[in-house]
Amino acid sequence: MGRYEFLEDVALADCAVEIEGRCLDDLFETAAAAIARLMVDPATLAITVERTINLEAPERDMLLYDWLSEMIFLKDRDSQIFPHARVRVTGEGPYRLTADVHGGTIDPEHTALGADPKAVTFHQFALERASGGWRARVVIDI
Amino acid sequence: MKITESLRSTVKRVDDCIWEIPPEAKSGMLVPARLYASGPLLEQMDDGVFEQVANVACLPGIVRASLCMPDGHWGYGFPIGGVAAFRADSGVISPGGIGFDINCGMRLIRTGLTEDEVRPRLHELIAALFGTVPAGVGAKGFVRLSGSEFKKVMVEGAGWCVARGYAWPEDLAHIEGRGCLPGADPEAVSARALERGMEQLGTLGSGNHYLEIQVVRPGAIHDEDAAHVLGVEGAVQVFVMLHCGSRGFGHQVGTDYLKVFDLAMKQYGISVGDRELACAPFRSKEGQAYFGAMTAAANTAFANRQVITHRIREAFAKVFGRDACALGLGVVYDVCHNTAKLERHVVDGRERELVVHRKGATRAFGPGEPDVPADYQEIGQPVIIGGSMETGSALLVGTARAMAETWGSTAHGAGRTMSRAQAKRRIGGETLIKDMEARGIIVRAASKSGVAEEASFAYKDLTAVVDTLHRLDISRPVVSLTPIGNIKG
Numbered sequence: 126m127g128r129y130e131f132l133e134d135v136a137l138a139d140c141a142v143e144i145e146g147r148c149l150d151d152l153f154e155t156a157a158a159a160i161a162r163l164m165v166d167p168a169t170l171a172i173t174v175e176r177t178i179n180l181e182a183p184e185r186d187m188l189l190y191d192w193l194s195e196m197i198f199l200k201d202r203d204s205q206i207f208p209h210a211r212v213r214v215t216g217e218g219p220y221r222l223t224a225d226v227h228g229g230t231i232d233p234e235h236t237a238l239g240a241d242p243k244a245v246t247f248h249q250f251a252l253e254r255a256s257g258g259w260r261a262r263v264v265i266d267i
Numbered sequence: 268m269k270i271t272e273s274l275r276s277t278v279k280r281v282d283d284c285i286w287e288i289p290p291e292a293k294s295g296m297l298v299p300a301r302l303y304a305s306g307p308l309l310e311q312m313d314d315g316v317f318e319q320v321a322n323v324a325c326l327p328g329i330v331r332a333s334l335c336m337p338d339g340h341w342g343y344g345f346p347i348g349g350v351a352a353f354r355a356d357s358g359v360i361s362p363g364g365i366g367f368d369i370n371c372g373m374r375l376i377r378t379g380l381t382e383d384e385v386r387p388r389l390h391e392l393i394a395a396l397f398g399t400v401p402a403g404v405g406a407k408g409f410v411r412l413s414g415s416e417f418k419k420v421m422v423e424g425a426g427w428c429v430a431r432g433y434a435w436p437e438d439l440a441h442i443e444g445r446g447c448l449p450g451a452d453p454e455a456v457s458a459r460a461l462e463r464g465m466e467q468l469g470t471l472g473s474g475n476h477y478l479e480i481q482v483v484r485p486g487a488i489h490d491e492d493a494a495h496v497l498g499v500e501g502a503v504q505v506f507v508m509l510h511c512g513s514r515g516f517g518h519q520v521g522t523d524y525l526k527v528f529d530l531a532m533k534q535y536g537i538s539v540g541d542r543e544l545a546c547a548p549f550r551s552k553e554g555q556a557y558f559g560a561m562t563a564a565a566n567t568a569f570a571n572r573q574v575i576t577h578r579i580r581e582a583f584a585k586v587f588g589r590d591a592c593a594l595g596l597g598v599v600y601d602v603c604h605n606t607a608k609l610e611r612h613v614v615d616g617r618e619r620e621l622v623v624h625r626k627g628a629t630r631a632f633g634p635g636e637p638d639v640p641a642d643y644q645e646i647g648q649p650v651i652i653g654g655s656m657e658t659g660s661a662l663l664v665g666t667a668r669a670m671a672e673t674w675g676s677t678a679h680g681a682g683r684t685m686s687r688a689q690a691k692r693r694i695g696g697e698t699l700i701k702d703m704e705a706r707g708i709i710v711r712a713a714s715k716s717g718v719a720e721e722a723s724f725a726y727k728d729l730t731a732v733v734d735t736l737h738r739l740d741i742s743r744p745v746v747s748l749t750p751i752g753n754i755k756g
Contacts, residue, residue, distance in 0.1 A: 133686040136341050137313065138475070140687065164404050187526070194522055201463045201515035204405035231405035238714040240687075241404045241473030241756060243518040244367040247525060247542035248343030264343055266367050266518075267474050267687075 315341030328358020338682030344543035347627035361546035364624035370568035371512030379595030403713025408469035424566030452559025464516020473756030480752035631665030654729035
């Protein structure tokens with residue numbers, strides 16, 4: 126997996142995160158781990174749920190936007206968080222994502238809760254090639 | 268967005284607490300940007316505020332100036348504390364000028380109880396409230412709705428709650444717009460938004476959202492006459508304050524339309540300094556669809572705060588053994604701070620229809636305005652400003668000056684000065700909860716780390732914000748409220 130870092134000096138009331146991956150698939154997998162970590166302590170989440178997610182977007186960055194938005198959507202609709210993902214991004218526009226995600230349902234008695242993200246913003250939103258792979262910056266409204 | 272120190276350096280003082288960035292300061296600015304702040308509050312604003320308030324000044328159809336209230340801080344798109352009015356006939360509407368939490372707002376409920384009556388049962392009361400008002404990540408409400416019933420909520424807002432027994436009929440008069448904004452269009456809402464929000468009615472959320480038990484301390488009433496009109500009878504009276512919004516439903520509406528506007532801008536030949544300011548002409552197909560969906564979310568937020576009010580009344584009745592009516596649990600007021608509304612304001616001596624965006628800014632209509640409740644006509648619309656969970660909040664009223672200066676708008680909170688991570692490094696959630704209990708404030712929270720993020724040192728001094736609003740005469744302080752109990756997500 127790649128690496129992610131929550132940034133402190135961007136949009137104080139929200140949550141900015143920088144994500145790096147060796148390839149696009151790796152970056153998307155790391156992004157899922159980052160947003161899951163924002164919402165809960167994954168160590169306190171029983172991994173009991175598997176799903177397959179398919180997305181399509183006209184641009185690569187919009188695919189990332191939709192991917193993170195899907196994680197937020199599933200948190201609200203199904204109370205489920207997915208720290209682990211196997212992602213495959215294909216296509217040259219439109220871009221397609223197929224992901225097998227593993228996670229669990231929030232149990233308020235056992236799951237250490239974090240922030241409750243509302244949405245992915247376009248503020249400073251970027252997905253770009255970097256030396257050795259890909260890098261993204263995302264500000265999440267919490 | 269590149270943050271430049273140079274924009275801060277272009278700010279000129281035009282009055283005691285009014286500062287201006289001239290249109291020449293940044294390419295594309297159509298009007299000046301105005302920041303309302305005392306000198307020290309301006310100093311505390313982060314550089315992002317100056318860039319963002321200038322970006323808003325570049326949007327098509329903006330009237331007079333792009334404004335930032337004294338609690339302004341770096342947000343996304345608009346700054347938090349941003350206010351801007353656009354011509355309804357030729358201007359734009361922007362989801363980034365409202366925020367994802369559509370109609371996030373404040374509600375204040377009075378009680379006929381004193382601190383002496385509440386204090387012995389405070390732990391029990393906080394536990395009852397924590398048990399009955401779901402909070403935190405993934406929480407679901409107790410109201411079960413079909414899709415068609417949820418669409419009624421979108422159209423009727425708090426009024427829907429009356430027929431369902433979740434509201435007293437007299438509650439509606441004390442809600443901005445009577446808890447139902449016109450123009451809601453459920454057909455403009457996506458199926459995903461419905462799915463996401465349908466089970467969340469009556470939930471608090473997380474972040475800086477809270478439900479607080481507050482008390483009026485001796486010396487905290489600043490305007491006896493206005494306080495009396497608002498049902499503040501004296502020191503030691505207990506109040507309940509609520510801060511939350513439209514939950515996942517509104518968040519999804521914002522997400523959906525941000526993408527729509529991102530594409531539509533090309534079609535309308537609009538470019539923006541921050542992609543989060545994606546916008547479309549208000550009268551365009553996309554603009555009208557968003558306005559209909561956004562209003563549906565705003566009405567759902569009114570219903571959300573109303574359902575929570577119902578649960579608060581139930582909890583008080585259970586703990587104190589008297590019904591909520593006998594306990595005097597009436598709504599003082601409910602006010603939005605994340606909306607765009609069609610309003611009529613005087614521009615260059617002529618009344619015009621404007622789309623007034625308020626993002627982290629509260630409407631503050633003055634005495635005599637038609638949308639101010641009949642019993643508050645003489646004092647102006649109540650303004651509820653939430654402070655930090657440790658230090659307290661404030662009740663103010665709108666003024667005629669606000670109508671003339673800020674499109675009838677004022678601040679909404681204290682404004683952050685520290686990142687959430689910094690706050691968590693400085694104090695742990697458990698430690699803060701214990702500290703607060705030692706000071707007489709009982710806290711129950713779904714997330715301990717979330718409590719640490721909301722520590723008082725992460726915010727500006729609310730007194731300084733309120734004093735500045737008073738000096739500007741865009742709202743008038745009535746009473747300060749001190750927390751004694753807090754429920755957080």
